[in-house]
Amino acid sequence: VEFDTVIHGGTIVTASERYAGDIGITDGRICAVAERLAGGTRRIDAGGRLVMPGGIEAHAHIAQESASGIMTADGYLSGSISAAFGGNSSFIPFAAQHRGQSIDDVIATYDARARPSVIDYSWHLIVSDPTEEVLHDQLPRAFARGITSLKVFTTYDLLNIGDAGMLDILSVARDHGALTMVHAENHAMVAWMNGELGARGLTAPKYHALSRPELAEEEAINRAITLAQLSGAPLFVVHVSTAGGAARVQRARGEGGQVFAETCPQYLALTRDDLDRPGMEGAKFICSPPLRDAATQDALWRHVQTGTFDSVSSDHAPYRFDGTGKLMHGQGAPYPKIANGMPGIAARLPWLFSEGVVKGRLRLEDFVALTSTNAARIFGAAKKGRITPGMDADIAIWNPEAVRKVTLADQHDNMDFTPFEGMELTGVPEIVMTRGEVIVAHGTLHGKEGQGRFFARAPMGRTGRPGMPVKEVELMRAGAGQ
Ligand code: DUC
Ligand code: ZN
Ligand code: ZN
Ligand code: ZN
Numbered sequence: 001v002e003f004d005t006v007i008h009g010g011t012i013v014t015a016s017e018r019y020a021g022d023i024g025i026t027d028g029r030i031c032a033v034a035e036r037l038a039g040g041t042r043r044i045d046a047g048g049r050l051v052m053p054g055g056i057e058a059h060a061h062i063a064q065e066s067a068s069g070i071m072t073a074d075g076y077l078s079g080s081i082s083a084a085f086g087g088n089s090s091f092i093p094f095a096a097q098h099r100g101q102s103i104d105d106v107i108a109t110y111d112a113r114a115r116p117s118v119i120d121y122s123w124h125l126i127v128s129d130p131t132e133e134v135l136h137d138q139l140p141r142a143f144a145r146g147i148t149s150l151k152v153f154t155t156y157d158l159l160n161i162g163d164a165g166m167l168d169i170l171s172v173a174r175d176h177g178a179l180t181m182v183h184a185e186n187h188a189m190v191a192w193m194n195g196e197l198g199a200r201g202l203t204a205p206k207y208h209a210l211s212r213p214e215l216a217e218e219e220a221i222n223r224a225i226t227l228a229q230l231s232g233a234p235l236f237v238v239h240v241s242t243a244g245g246a247a248r249v250q251r252a253r254g255e256g257g258q259v260f261a262e263t264c265p266q267y268l269a270l271t272r273d274d275l276d277r278p279g280m281e282g283a284k285f286i287c288s289p290p291l292r293d294a295a296t297q298d299a300l301w302r303h304v305q306t307g308t309f310d311s312v313s314s315d316h317a318p319y320r321f322d323g324t325g326k327l328m329h330g331q332g333a334p335y336p337k338i339a340n341g342m343p344g345i346a347a348r349l350p351w352l353f354s355e356g357v358v359k360g361r362l363r364l365e366d367f368v369a370l371t372s373t374n375a376a377r378i379f380g381a382a383k384k385g386r387i388t389p390g391m392d393a394d395i396a397i398w399n400p401e402a403v404r405k406v407t408l409a410d411q412h413d414n415m416d417f418t419p420f421e422g423m424e425l426t427g428v429p430e431i432v433m434t435r436g437e438v439i440v441a442h443g444t445l446h447g448k449e450g451q452g453r454f455f456a457r458a459p460m461g462r463t464g465r466p467g468m469p470v471k472e473v474e475l476m477r478a479g480a481g482q
Helices: 076-085 103-114 130-146 162-177 188-197 207-211 216-232 242-252 265-269 279-287 294-306 350-358 364-378 471-479
Strands: 003-013 018-026 031-036 041-043 050-053 055-057 088-091 094-095 124-126 149-153 178-185 233-237 260-261 395-405 424-434 437-441
Touching: 003 364, 003 395, 041 233, 041 265, 050 364, 055 364, 076 088, 076 424, 076 437, 088 162, 088 395, 088 424, 094 103, 103 130, 130 162, 149 162, 162 178, 162 216, 162 471, 178 216, 188 216, 216 233, 216 242, 242 260, 242 294, 260 294, 265 294, 279 471, 350 395, 350 424
Parallel strands: 003 041, 003 050, 055 088, 094 124, 124 149, 149 178, 178 233, 233 260
Antiparallel strands: 003 018, 018 031, 050 395, 395 424, 424 437
16 A cells, blocks of 8 residues: 555554554545554654644634624634644534524534634534424434534523423433533522622622632532433533532442543643732633632542543633723623633643643543543544544644743734743644644644534434433333333
8 A cells, every 4th residue: 555644653642552653644544553664655754752643622612602792712713723733633612502593503604614624623512592493303403414412501691501401402412312511500609609799899800710619510510410310311511620520420420320521721720819810810810610729620630630531621712801802891890791711722732741741640641532532432523533544644743852831822823812821831742633634743834724624423322321220210211111
């Protein structure tokens, strides 16, 4: 066989092993992995560096309006470029339904918005309005198109779907082998805290962190898991920021529940003290759930190390610090009027590599699992996240020793700040490929606008009852002779 490209002389790292080997690529696919491969129209010398599956960013907000209508600063061109500079070969941003909008319309909108992407993409839907048509007509049609995951919110006035809505969505998703993701914070608890803080005149950015207590997340994660159990559906808990929430996920898994979860670098890297900066600087660190404290960081790290978390995602939610984003409601806006979210799609992998692998908290194989392979498996990206023949040649070549200080310019996004500014990180993704095409090499963009393609995802096949049977439901099904 003649290969289009051979990557040679590197150490291949997968979610389960590492070994010296060459990779042969033809038509965008990996077609051979062997100790030595001759040939190749193009030969890329990995020179002893690490050759890993390119990152899959499974949590990013790109070209998405918040429920209150603020557009993210990154569209699919800058968002995908930033992702690629950060070591990602593909991403799965959200396609968000506004109330009253049809899912078909949502998909058409994001299909147009995503065209400029330089890396491959898919979407998780966000469902805010689970009407009969949405549940029984539009969602099944979206699943059939390979959009096999969706997210719901338990909070925010315009998004929160309530327990009944969640049960409806979980059941429909289960019936179609799709996966329900949840943003879990108790809406009433947050509203109550907002009222208490407001009555005391405490509206500076730092009070955002107090307004969304750890208890609110723990309660909502417990409820979401319990609802998933009743409906017999798998569940993915996004951006877990608390020890109690992670422990609840861990317990469900121990009981056989098909519960998956992620955390994000910001919950491991930053604390609520970062919100207590002079003037409005703290607004840069407003995200939901909010940053916590050092004790919670330690607990989250343990959960990353022991497998409670399947992935570490960025939750890239790029709202600029200027009047178009965070401070759209004025320079001194009270925290409830400041857009929630921070950028980080380019920083996710370098940060996790440096703080995780280089500092000895994670094995290289764990890094690959947490940044790529697990997301592919959980979200049904059958051709991505692994280095083995037949897979898309989505590959990142890392220099594990290069040291770099995080700067805004290096993020290559459309933001005016990075919360990771100035951190000194060891390990740099030097070459990033999507389907065999070099997108980024040594700090230079080679990818072309529109080169990325939509990838359909398989139903996850978790359609049976998970291992957490509910007595009454079993009796009901037996009674109905099912
Ligand atoms: N949830 C997210 O996932 N991202 C930004 C804000 C939010 O509430
Ligand atoms: Zn119905
Ligand atoms: Zn969220
Ligand atoms: Zn998010």
